[in-house]
Amino acid sequence: CYAKCINLKRETEPEIYDAIRFGAVLENVVYNEDTYEVDYDDTSLTENTRVSYPLQFIQNARIPAKTEHHPSQIIFLTCDAFGILPPI
Numbered sequence: 001c002y003a004k005c006i007n008l009k010r011e012t013e014p015e016i017y018d019a020i021r022f023g024a025v026l027e028n029v030v031y032n033e034d035t036y037e038v039d040y041d042d043t044s045l046t047e048n049t050r051v052s053y054p055l056q057f058i059q060n061a062r063i064p065a066k067t068e069h070h071p072s073q074i075i076f077l078t079c080d081a082f083g084i085l086p087p088i
Contacts, residue, residue, distance in 0.1 A: 001058065005029065005051045008040040019057035026051050 010017040027050040030042035055061045
């Protein structure tokens, strides 16, 4: 899973907040180097803060994450400030 974590609070996003533990990867976040406490409200680096975590970290996740059919269409949304998309 991949989620934004700017202004993240347990009261508003408890599943995402609780998924942030050992095994999760935080990106572009600021933390206190003495206490290792993350400041999700700090935008000094960027507002584009993210967290990646395994699906198993969500309490009510359907494991394995299977469906009866594959999608017939996939839409890829992008916004590129330079007009050039990297090859996939």
